[in-house]
Amino acid sequence: MAVIDAIGLTSAEAADRLARSGANVLPAAKRPSAVRRLLAELVHFFALLLWGAAVLAFLADLPQLSVAIVGVIVLNAIFAAAQQARADRAADRLREMLPARVTVRRDGRRQVVEAADVVVDDVLLLESGDRVPADATVLGQTGLLVDTSMLTGESVAGGVDVEGPLFAGTFVVEGEARARVTATGRDTRLAGIAKLSTTPGKPDTPLTRGLRQVVRLTAMIAIGMGLLFLVISLIVGNPIQAAFVFAIGVTVALVPEGLLPTVTLSLAWGSERMAKRNILVRNLEAVETLGSTTFICTDKTGTLTRNQMTVVHAWTPSGSLDVDGAGYGPEAVLAWSDPAAEGAVRDLALAAERCSTGYAALVDGAWRSHGDPMEAALDTLARRLGADTDEDRARHATEHRFPFDPRLRRMAVVRVDEVIVKGAPDTVLPLCGDGAEAHAAVDAMTERGLRLLAIAAAPRGDRTPATLEECGDGLRLLGLVALEDPPRDDVVEALRACREAGVRVAMITGDHPATARAIADQVGLRFADSPVLVGADLPSDEQHLGAILDHDGTVVARVSPEDKVRIATALRARGHVVAMTGDGVNDAPALHEADIGVAMGKSGTDVAREAADLVLLDDAFSSIVAGIEQGRAAYVNIRRFLTYHLTDNVAELAPFVVWALSGGQFPLALGVLQIIALDLGTDTLSAVALGAEPPAKHLLKGPPVSGRLMSATVLRRAFGVLGPLEAALSMTAFILSMMAAGWQPGGPFPSGDALLAASGAAYITVVFAQAANAFACRSSTKWPGALGWFGNRLLVGAVLVGTAFSLVLLWVPPIADLLGQANPPLVGWAVALASIPILFAVDALDKRARARRVRAHAGGPQRVTVRCGGSRGTRRPGRPRA
Numbered sequence: 001m002a003v004i005d006a007i008g009l010t011s012a013e014a015a016d017r018l019a020r021s022g023a024n025v026l027p028a029a030k031r032p033s034a035v036r037r038l039l040a041e042l043v044h045f046f047a048l049l050l051w052g053a054a055v056l057a058f059l060a061d062l063p064q065l066s067v068a069i070v071g072v073i074v075l076n077a078i079f080a081a082a083q084q085a086r087a088d089r090a091a092d093r094l095r096e097m098l099p100a101r102v103t104v105r106r107d108g109r110r111q112v113v114e115a116a117d118v119v120v121d122d123v124l125l126l127e128s129g130d131r132v133p134a135d136a137t138v139l140g141q142t143g144l145l146v147d148t149s150m151l152t153g154e155s156v157a158g159g160v161d162v163e164g165p166l167f168a169g170t171f172v173v174e175g176e177a178r179a180r181v182t183a184t185g186r187d188t189r190l191a192g193i194a195k196l197s198t199t200p201g202k203p204d205t206p207l208t209r210g211l212r213q214v215v216r217l218t219a220m221i222a223i224g225m226g227l228l229f230l231v232i233s234l235i236v237g238n239p240i241q242a243a244f245v246f247a248i249g250v251t252v253a254l255v256p257e258g259l260l261p262t263v264t265l266s267l268a269w270g271s272e273r274m275a276k277r278n279i280l281v282r283n284l285e286a287v288e289t290l291g292s293t294t295f296i297c298t299d300k301t302g303t304l305t306r307n308q309m310t311v312v313h314a315w316t317p318s319g320s321l322d323v324d325g326a327g328y329g330p331e332a333v334l335a336w337s338d339p340a341a342e343g344a345v346r347d348l349a350l351a352a353e354r355c356s357t358g359y360a361a362l363v364d365g366a367w368r369s370h371g372d373p374m375e376a377a378l379d380t381l382a383r384r385l386g387a388d389t390d391e392d393r394a395r396h397a398t399e400h401r402f403p404f405d406p407r408l409r410r411m412a413v414v415r416v417d418e419v420i421v422k423g424a425p426d427t428v429l430p431l432c433g434d435g436a437e438a439h440a441a442v443d444a445m446t447e448r449g450l451r452l453l454a455i456a457a458a459p460r461g462d463r464t465p466a467t468l469e470e471c472g473d474g475l476r477l478l479g480l481v482a483l484e485d486p487p488r489d490d491v492v493e494a495l496r497a498c499r500e501a502g503v504r505v506a507m508i509t510g511d512h513p514a515t516a517r518a519i520a521d522q523v524g525l526r527f528a529d530s531p532v533l534v535g536a537d538l539p540s541d542e543q544h545l546g547a548i549l550d551h552d553g554t555v556v557a558r559v560s561p562e563d564k565v566r567i568a569t570a571l572r573a574r575g576h577v578v579a580m581t582g583d584g585v586n587d588a589p590a591l592h593e594a595d596i597g598v599a600m601g602k603s604g605t606d607v608a609r610e611a612a613d614l615v616l617l618d619d620a621f622s623s624i625v626a627g628i629e630q631g632r633a634a635y636v637n638i639r640r641f642l643t644y645h646l647t648d649n650v651a652e653l654a655p656f657v658v659w660a661l662s663g664g665q666f667p668l669a670l671g672v673l674q675i676i677a678l679d680l681g682t683d684t685l686s687a688v689a690l691g692a693e694p695p696a697k698h699l700l701k702g703p704p705v706s707g708r709l710m711s712a713t714v715l716r717r718a719f720g721v722l723g724p725l726e727a728a729l730s731m732t733a734f735i736l737s738m739m740a741a742g743w744q745p746g747g748p749f750p751s752g753d754a755l756l757a758a759s760g761a762a763y764i765t766v767v768f769a770q771a772a773n774a775f776a777c778r779s780s781t782k783w784p785g786a787l788g789w790f791g792n793r794l795l796v797g798a799v800l801v802g803t804a805f806s807l808v809l810l811w812v813p814p815i816a817d818l819l820g821q822a823n824p825p826l827v828g829w830a831v832a833l834a835s836i837p838i839l840f841a842v843d844a845l846d847k848r849a850r851a852r853r854v855r856a857h858a859g860g861p862q863r864v865t866v867r868c869g870g871s872r873g874t875r876r877p878g879r880p881r882a
Helices: 002-007 011-021 034-042 045-059 063-085 090-096 189-197 206-235 240-254 259-276 285-291 339-354 373-384 389-395 425-432 436-447 491-500 513-523 542-549 561-573 585-593 606-611 621-661 672-690 712-740 753-776 793-811 813-819 826-858
Strands: 101-106 109-114 123-127 135-147 171-183 279-281 295-298 310-316 319-324 333-336 359-363 366-370 398-405 410-415 418-423 451-459 476-484 504-508 532-534 555-557 578-582 596-600 614-616 864-868 871-875
Touching: 034 063, 045 063, 045 206, 045 240, 123 135, 135 398, 206 240, 206 621, 259 279, 259 285, 259 621, 279 621, 285 596, 285 621, 295 561, 295 621, 310 339, 310 373, 310 436, 319 339, 333 339, 339 373, 339 418, 339 451, 339 476, 359 373, 366 373, 373 451, 373 476, 418 425, 425 436, 425 451, 425 476, 436 451, 436 476, 491 504, 491 513, 491 621, 504 513, 513 532, 513 555, 542 561, 561 578, 561 585, 578 585, 578 621, 585 596, 585 606, 596 606, 614 621, 621 672, 621 712, 621 753, 672 753, 672 793, 672 813, 712 753, 712 826, 753 793, 753 813, 753 826, 793 813
Parallel strands: 295 504, 295 578, 504 555, 532 555, 578 596, 596 614
Antiparallel strands: 101 109, 101 123, 123 171, 135 171, 279 614, 310 319, 310 476, 319 333, 359 366, 398 410, 410 418, 418 451, 451 476, 864 871
16 A cells, blocks of 8 residues: 555556446435426325316216316426425535545646546545545645534534545645545445435425325215215115216315315415515425424524624733624724733734634625634734734744644644644643633633633744644743624524424534533523433434433534434434424435424525525524414414315205205205305315415414314314304205295295295305305404404405305306306395304304313413523413414
8 A cells, every 4th residue: 555655546547446436426316207206296195086086077077177176186286396306406416515626646646637537545635725525544734624514513624634534525724635535436424424315205294194184084075975975866766877977076076176275375375474584495395394393403503603703701811801792893892801911912812813814804894704713703803902913914924834633622833933822721721831820710711601712822943843742842821712602692582482382492513512502501592401412422222312312402512414313313203393403514414304404594505405495594593483483374274274164065065964864855955066166166265365374473382283184173163163054054045045935844845946046045155154254264262353354365355256256156147057046035145144243153152162161171361380591481371272
């Protein structure tokens, strides 16, 4: 291997290895074609149900309905396939991270080759600004500093010693190195992450599971009723062909053609509302999934904090300085412990700046960091103290730089007249004599959760240190600098909202456990008994891992990409709906594995954004809380639609039940075509409008509302209260209209125009009652007047349009004749109009009775104790959910 280390491979050897091992590219993910995706959307369970309904409609001589149902299937399939096509392209982005061309040593000389042609045992020649094309081992380096944050989550760039590892996809921040390639393509660490982030099997969302239950139940009801009425029709003596057509009509009428588009549009409206709250939705079902979230695993930097390092305190043996000023601008409030300390603090700030390459600059009217944010903060401190750092750089150039050594935990620069060392206090203070005052200052600032740097210097004299260790000779402590990454202003309140909403929060970060714990304590994420764990110490057993993580306020530091995936899997196994935030390449696998991946829009990488379901455009944790509220609203809106739709089904089924119980002697109040007109002409518009209902104020006051879409409340209101009421009103209008035409109970039923008018009365009564029902379904606890009649303007428009459409079907003779109805008599109109206040009154009484039952069950008004941000407080129990 010595020959390879000296001159690299020959071109012939490289070509031979390339032919055997393949190109240095990440393996492409196998994805279904666009056609296959479209076909999958056309044949899932609900689509098959609708296909069956379309075929039956055609057999029942209803071609228009058949075409309409097919149109619904195709449009939804195209929309869903288009959404999936935009989904997970993380592997593509990962491949783009590899450089196009790199410099290697072959045949004993420097050569520039395609990155795809790099092979194992190639010798890479890396310089500042290069991206590492493959995994490698360092053979030699000068001032090498590598940014591995996108792979490890570690926010500080670090040096790599000789024989230390380099990983594909990382950046050389400064210095240069020779490195021997140890792995290429699919064998690199980066490829391992790509494989994790493109593994198929994204878990089903709560909405998917709920809709599957609804569709199966609805299909069973529709098919069961169709078969039942087929048998009854044959028993009463109808010809088999007529009985079959009649049964098909009943079955098709009970299939919820509007369910899929209503759900899709409800999620789309939720997506639009989220966009206004700085949340970009990449997967529509993620809208509802976020609302079902029970556990959030959040990153630290940039999500809970501003990702903006700031010097807040400087200590010297002569005195100290407190700095109050966020950002990188020169303006700040300076508070001195002793005016005599100003010179010592200024020397400390200049020395710290001289050890740094990062800096702050005025760009487009705003001060921004360039390079390491921590070093930009040190540059900012020097400016705030009036030091001209630009002039200092020009006069005092650095002759040699020893980059940060993770083992020694310090770095150094050699200048014309001095040697300056910057690093962790526990590594620098022993080189300066370990003064008691300095240690006391370190303890005081550490308790505040601040990040500390010790700065020391020594005259250079005529010596030139050859190693970082030699830079530690004769040092004098200049002082300590304390930095913080300030928490976002809205984090404390957002965490409190999560606790009130029954959502647990854990911090999952690649940073040091002490830093992570300090930030978690500062923002109120941790409780006194919340564990602080380290990725390397996590148990391998999934059940054990889930048990130790399943605590509100848990902090896990120094995690790897594989750790994050395991954490998401373990929490999901315990029944949690897990939301995982992240911004780096290392976060992509966990974003893919979690129930919902949330990427950062400002600071996040393309890889993370492509692997995620949601993207926070402002990187703010509070936006997640806003998204949870919108997601819960979307779920509740789907329940509102189901209540509304099932209520209508009861009213539509009632005439058939009466007909069947009478042995076919009592005439049908509503025909199949009238029911289809109600479904497609009026119900769908109002159902879609209910999907746009704005979030109720109490949605974040209690645990997630998700569960069975057909909850006990939905079934009771639809089948026990509103549905039977509508059916009774419709049949009342039908019977009274027949009596107005001279029919008496026990006598022969009217026929001709009188029967058509009675059927028209039943039809328009259902229309008016459903209009009132649409407003009643806006809430399961409040009557519509308490919500404001114009609180959902879309619903007002939908009801008006639907009612006008129904009147056209009733009053235009050719259409009315086709449907089998006519203009009702006065008594029919009276019942139809009375159905509106009657339904509102019964609905209000039912809601009041339910509220009394809830209060009685809870033992009356109470206050319960909650913990938010480490403090205790009280609030009223959550109100009944919609």
